[in-house]
Amino acid sequence: MWGDTSIKLGNMFGAVAGFLGVLLLLFYLAGFARGRLSRRLAILLLLGPAVLLLLVGIVVPAVRTIYLSLFNEDSTKFLGAGNYTWAFGDSDIHQVLLNTLLWIVIAPILTTALGLVLALLVDRLRGQAVYKSLIFMPMAISFVGASIIWKFVYDYRDPSQPQIGLLSQICIWLGWHNPPNWILSHPLNNFLLMIIMIWVQTGFAMVVLSAAIKAIPEDVTEAAVLDGAQGWRLFANVTIPMIRSTIIVVLTTVMITTLKLFDIIRTMTGGNFGTQVLANEMYNQAFTEFNNGRAGALAVLLFLAVVPLVAYNVRMLRKEREVR
Amino acid sequence: MALLTRTERERSEPARSAPARTGVRRALSSPLSSAVVLLVTVVWTVPTLGLLVTSLRPQQDVAQTGWWDFFAHPHLTLANYHDVLFNGGFGVSDGLMPYLVNSIAITVPATLFPIAIAAMAAYVLAWIPFKGSDTIFFVFFALQVVPLQMALVPLLQLFSGGAHIGGVTVFPAVGMGGTYAPVWIAHTMFALPLAVFLLHNFIAQLPRDLIEAARVDGASHFRVFRSVVLPLATPALASFAIFQFLWVWNDLLVGLTFTGGAPESAPMPSRLAQLSGSFGDHWEILTAGAFVSVVIPLIVFFSLQRYFVRGLLAGSVKG
Numbered sequence: 270m271w272g273d274t275s276i277k278l279g280n281m282f283g284a285v286a287g288f289l290g291v292l293l294l295l296f297y298l299a300g301f302a303r304g305r306l307s308r309r310l311a312i313l314l315l316l317g318p319a320v321l322l323l324l325v326g327i328v329v330p331a332v333r334t335i336y337l338s339l340f341n342e343d344s345t346k347f348l349g350a351g352n353y354t355w356a357f358g359d360s361d362i363h364q365v366l367l368n369t370l371l372w373i374v375i376a377p378i379l380t381t382a383l384g385l386v387l388a389l390l391v392d393r394l395r396g397q398a399v400y401k402s403l404i405f406m407p408m409a410i411s412f413v414g415a416s417i418i419w420k421f422v423y424d425y426r427d428p429s430q431p432q433i434g435l436l437s438q439i440c441i442w443l444g445w446h447n448p449p450n451w452i453l454s455h456p457l458n459n460f461l462l463m464i465i466m467i468w469v470q471t472g473f474a475m476v477v478l479s480a481a482i483k484a485i486p487e488d489v490t491e492a493a494v495l496d497g498a499q500g501w502r503l504f505a506n507v508t509i510p511m512i513r514s515t516i517i518v519v520l521t522t523v524m525i526t527t528l529k530l531f532d533i534i535r536t537m538t539g540g541n542f543g544t545q546v547l548a549n550e551m552y553n554q555a556f557t558e559f560n561n562g563r564a565g566a567l568a569v570l571l572f573l574a575v576v577p578l579v580a581y582n583v584r585m586l587r588k589e590r591e592v593r
Numbered sequence: 594m595a596l597l598t599r600t601e602r603e604r605s606e607p608a609r610s611a612p613a614r615t616g617v618r619r620a621l622s623s624p625l626s627s628a629v630v631l632l633v634t635v636v637w638t639v640p641t642l643g644l645l646v647t648s649l650r651p652q653q654d655v656a657q658t659g660w661w662d663f664f665a666h667p668h669l670t671l672a673n674y675h676d677v678l679f680n681g682g683f684g685v686s687d688g689l690m691p692y693l694v695n696s697i698a699i700t701v702p703a704t705l706f707p708i709a710i711a712a713m714a715a716y717v718l719a720w721i722p723f724k725g726s727d728t729i730f731f732v733f734f735a736l737q738v739v740p741l742q743m744a745l746v747p748l749l750q751l752f753s754g755g756a757h758i759g760g761v762t763v764f765p766a767v768g769m770g771g772t773y774a775p776v777w778i779a780h781t782m783f784a785l786p787l788a789v790f791l792l793h794n795f796i797a798q799l800p801r802d803l804i805e806a807a808r809v810d811g812a813s814h815f816r817v818f819r820s821v822v823l824p825l826a827t828p829a830l831a832s833f834a835i836f837q838f839l840w841v842w843n844d845l846l847v848g849l850t851f852t853g854g855a856p857e858s859a860p861m862p863s864r865l866a867q868l869s870g871s872f873g874d875h876w877e878i879l880t881a882g883a884f885v886s887v888v889i890p891l892i893v894f895f896s897l898q899r900y901f902v903r904g905l906l907a908g909s910v911k912g
Contacts, residue, residue: 274694280773281698285705292709296815311814312717319714319785320729323736326782330747331739337746387633390626400634402898407637409894409901410887411843413862417869417883418640421647421876433659433876435643468637476902529740532845536866548742555746556850568742579738 331572338565342558352566362550368459369547372530373574376463376470377523381516383467384474388482389504391475401479405472412469412532419465420537425450455543462544465533470526474519481515482508514585521582528574547571641887648673648881655877673881689864689882695852696842696860696886699773703780703841704834710781711788712796712830716818718789719797720804730793736786745850748779752851773858775851780841788833795829796822832903839890839901861886 299310337344338352356362387404391397407415424434428447432438440448452458485508493507509516531548538544540553547567555564647660651670654662678690718730752775756764769775799822807817823830841847845862852859854867865882894901 273691277691277694277698281701284702284773284777288702288706288709296819300813300815302813307813308721312721312723315713315814315818316717316729318710319733319789322710322778322782323733323785325751326748326779327736327739327744327786330744330751333747334743383633387630390630394627394630400630402895403634404637405902406641406891406894409839409890410641411845411862411890413843413845413865413869414883414887417865417879418644420869421643421880422640424876431658433655435640435659435661438659438661468640471633471637529742532862532866535845536869539870548740551742552745552846552850561746564746568740568745571740572738572743575740576738 334565334568336565337561338569340562342560342562344561348562352562353570355563356566356570361545364543365545365547365550368543368545369528371459372463372466372546373524373527375460376466376527377520379463380467380470380523381474381478381520383471384519385478385516387471387475388479389508392479392483401472401476404475407469408472410469412465413536415465415469416533416536419461419468420452423451423461425452452538453542458538458542458544462533462537465537466523466527466530470523474523477519478512478515481512485511514588518582518585521578521585525575525578525582528571528578547574644880644884644887647876648884650877652877655880673877674885677878677881678885689861689885691856692859692861692864693885695773695856695858696862699776699780699848699858699860700838700841702773702777703784704838706777706781707784707788707837708792708830708834711785711792711833712823712826713818714785714789715792715796716814716822718793720817720822721814730789733786733789737790739786741783741846744783745846748782749775749850752778771855771857776848776858776860779847779851780844783847784837784840788837791833792826792829796826799825832900835893835897835900839893842890 295314299307299314302310339347339349341348341351356366391400391404394400410418421433422435425437425448426432426434428437428441432441434451436451437448449457451461489511490503490507493503498506529548530546531552534540534544534546534549535552540546540549548571551564551567551571554560554567558564643660646663647655649669649671650660650663651668651672654666654668658666677688678693679688714733718726718733751764752769755762803825804817804821807821812820842860843862844860845866848860849863849866852863854863856864861882865879865886868879868882
């Protein structure tokens with residue numbers, strides 16, 4: 270095994286050294302060029318690799334995915350919009366689309382709301398750095414790791430036996446002696462999976478919103494306080510409007526992450542028990558069913574859903590920067 | 594990037610804005626609000642604690658009692674870690690160790706390559722204007738919108754079968770199966786739009802005098818890039834490096850797709866996702882495996898928290 274390991278790490282170092290070596294050599298040789306040629310070489314050698322990689326890696330494949338989505342599973346027969354009518358007509362996919370819709374509405378709203386409450390509360394506490402770190406910590410953990418952590422919390426044992434899942438145990442302590450098998454209970458399981466996403470993303474929302482609240486100009490709040498605004502009214506009429514655009518950016522950012530959600534579903538249920546979502550169904554169509562047409566159509570739907578969110582997100586960011 | 598500017602500002606002027614918040618803050622200042630924050634912090638921490646505790650308990654204890662029982666009957670063992678790393682016990686002779694090595698061997702180049710290539714491109718776009726450079730920058734920027742899923746199938750076909758147009762081979766099939774190359778390349782490609790965008794924002798703001806002085810002294814663009822731009826851009830490079838490192842380390846989709854989950858080249862998350870499906874009852878093994886995979890990000894997080902938060906905020910729309 271150690272031999273295997275050293276070969277693998279050797280490959281890694283070889284690739285890094287080779288990459289840097291080629292770059293240095295090109296830089297060295299191109300350094301001899303003078304005048305106009307030098308400028309052209311600089312543009313070609315420095316910008317060329319990025320342009321080439323993006324063309325081959327994203328532009329061409331994306332166009333090809335759209336093309337493939339018009340054909341059957343092995344791309345031999347033209348179907349027109351067939352895969353799209355399948356996506357909107359198939360009852361299994363209805364469940365998938367409904368779940369995806371539930372996810373992108375509920376998870377971002379709860380994440381942002383909780384993040385906002387924490388942002389307002391946490392800064393006044395002694396030891397706020399500790400609280401902030403601990404709440405932000407799940408951001409460092411992979412969705413796969415987070416899923417395993419929560420799968421253990423949701424673990425089911427027959428109520429007559431000692432419990433090992435924390436959630437069931439808490440229910441029993443609180444007097445509910447017959448908790449369900451959480452992951453199998455539809456539609457509850459969808460919400461239990463959403464908790465994982467909220468757990469991961471709340472720290473992000475809290476940190477961004479807390480920074481936005483701190484950036485509200487002093488004079489604005491002072492003027493409002495002089496005018497008699499206090500407590501809830503100050504919060505609802507001054508704080509919230511002042512950080513409105515940041516709230517929207519946080520909402521759309523979490524929404525984009527949620528829309529592309531794949532890891533949690535794959536690790537927790539594999540898409541079974543009525544928990545399937547768009548991105549995971551796309552993966553299944555491509556790599557389990559080997560239907561490139563349907564996978565392509567689902568990818569295009571995902572793309573179309575993401576575009577307005579990103580466009581809106583970017584516009585808000587730009588507007589914010591202009592204001593400043 | 595506006596998010597970034599905000600965090601910067603927060604750090605540089607914490608005192609000035611403090612009195613401004615007192616109104617809202619005072620209104621919410623009560624034992625109740627402390628209790629809320631404390632409760633959320635506990636709920637946010639306990640599941641991870643449960644994972645750590647379980648991974649350190651003997652197998653029999655894990656199977657028979659909840660992990661909270663540990664505090665009444667503390668028995669510690671490292672056997673689970675030894676089992677999950679070296680013995681496997683899942684019908685695989687080597688356990689998780691090969692996947693851990695794969696994760697390292699994938700993550701280091703997949704972090705370094707995009708940073709180098711993006712920094713080069715960002716320098717050209719910021720400091721060598723030419724006809725069409727604005728358009729190229731805009732296209733790079735716009736490509737952030739495209740979800741990974743749009744490129745997955747065709748890119749995999751390209752790696753395994755080459756590219757053909759009307760029977761003419763444009764790009765030959767290369768034997769990369771079972772190697773890391775497809776994952777490295779895919780991660781590099783998918784990282785570029787965001788990396789170029791972020792690094793461009795930073796590199797474009799470097800002092801003009803410095804770069805022009807070097808040019809006047811006769812330094813070529815390559816020299817300026819290497820000895821002026823790269824050293825000055827280190828903070829931006831570091832923030833992005835941390836973000837990309839964690840993104841690749843935690844990634845499941847790209848790793849799974851471009852390695853097929855094979856032990857020769859697949860990273861840890863793809864194996865863990867598989868184990869979670871088929872060996873969900875062996876919690877002592879599964880928790881130890883998961884902890885091995887989350888411990889490195891957690892170390893990075895707690896030691897480089899400031900860069901970490903900045904990098905993550907900047908990259909939060911990636912994907």
